[in-house]
Amino acid sequence: MAEKYRRYDHYQPPTSPFHQKMHTFIADYGPTPPPHDQVAKMARYIVHNADWGAISTHSSSPAIRGFPFANIVSISDGTSTNSSGVPYMYITPLELSTRDLEIDPRCSLALSLAETDYCKQQNIDPEDPRCARVILTGKVKRVKTHTSEIDYAENALFSRHPAMRSWPRSHGFYFAKLKIEQILVLDYYGGPKIVPKPEYFNPGDVRFRI
């Protein structure tokens, strides 16, 4: 299926109903995070710039059944110049967290600027709220095949995680997304803030709608 892969550098997302519905943006976030009081933009900035996140599931492993389970998953919400706000993943049932999700799709995804050099350069401790993080809670769903969304997910992931193209197909990897129910941002003192979904998916003037 190698011939199927596009030249990701010059990928232009199609103007399909999916993309209109998903509020996909040309990403133009700038090199540093937005001001901390622009929480929807901060959430989108972190989600777009995070290459991976910490995923939390209900463990289905016999020895720790019922415990919350934490793991690492690579994500992408779009190509480097494109941002949907939706974290896409490329996961396999051989993996513990995927097995958990196939039994109970509820999960959270924590994405933090601690992943980048930003907090270290600013001398901000990873636990300090100013080392901004976003915690997305929702349910993981498999992306339907033969849709424009699966093309988007493939481009989003394979452009930013090129190694994924060669991951063994025999392992049953599939494209999935977090269907977001709650968006929580911690980016300053005073406690976390909940970002309403309409604001998250349409966060204002820092980028241009396609």
Place this chain on the structure above:
Amino acid sequence: MAEKYRRYDHYQPPTSPFHQKMHTFIADYGPTPPPHDQVAKMARYIVHNADWGAISTHSSSPAIRGFPFANIVSISDGTSTNSSGVPYMYITPLELSTRDLEIDPRCSLALSLAETDYCKQQNIDPEDPRCARVILTGKVKRVKTHTSEIDYAENALFSRHPAMRSWPRSHGFYFAKLKIEQILVLDYYGGPKIVPKPEYFNPGDVRFRI
């Protein structure tokens, strides 16, 4: 209480019953991870070198009650030259994950080499098993005051997270630890490996027992 703080650079852990029991080691892990087949050493290497981790709890927040919740927490298992294998934390009940833990202390902590520059330098994707990670599952417990363990925890955390010393005491921060029940290492192809606790706390000859 400022006069209470020690000069952490030259801190020598006391040879108390606590430290004998805890298998505290002079850390001498070297600059790169150990070979992937030495899984106990790999677990100790990651736990000692991680400044922060992803913590997974059962959410007690009304809007997402019962969902797994992921968050970021700063950790330390000892000063830079000292390693206990026990992740200590400095947490406040003002924080969502701490509130979750006070209701249900079960949690997991995922620590990954993706936090460092290692995987990027080696061109290994964060989700690739060779971007080694350890997932510790257990229960979070408050460290008892007026013990040698709380002195150890304070030194462990404040030496490696110096900003913590100035975090507001009015926020009710306290020292806690993960009482480990399961140690899972993913550091190569072929699936995760469980490290028995005795092996984890006594991982061989890469360092010297005090």
